[in-house]
Amino acid sequence: xxxxxxxxxxxxxxxxxxxxxxxxxxxxxxxxxxxxxxxxxxxxxxxxxxxxxxxxxxxxxxxxxxxxxxxxxxxxxxxxxxxxxxxxxxxxxxxxxxxxxxxxxxx
Numbered sequence: 001x002x003x004x005x006x007x008x009x010x011x012x013x014x015x016x017x018x019x020x021x022x023x024x025x026x027x028x029x030x031x032x033x034x035x036x037x038x039x040x041x042x043x044x045x046x047x048x049x050x051x052x053x054x055x056x057x058x059x060x061x062x063x064x065x066x067x068x069x070x071x072x073x074x075x076x077x078x079x080x081x082x083x084x085x086x087x088x089x090x091x092x093x094x095x096x097x098x099x100x101x102x103x104x105x106x107x
Contacts, residue, residue, distance in 0.1 A: 003035045003043065013058050019072060021065040028055055059088070066093045074098045 004010045011029035032054045038044045048054050074082045085097040
């Protein structure tokens, strides 16, 4: 869930990926809090106490290649300068939303 990122609770990982899918840069963020769905329909904030997990990369090489492919497909269909929202669950990458960048972005 992106709630921890949006709420400013964690520093997310940052990746720079070439159009070819090649990983150019990876900067791992500090992720010491997780927000997880609970059985009652809400969410619960959990502290991550395992130092290895706090610094663990959220996306592997295959996911990054698939994400670059998704970005290229969106650009092909809708033009340059797209702001995309996506999610990965159970090994499947899904496009949630795609719209033109309206401010602060680079095409």
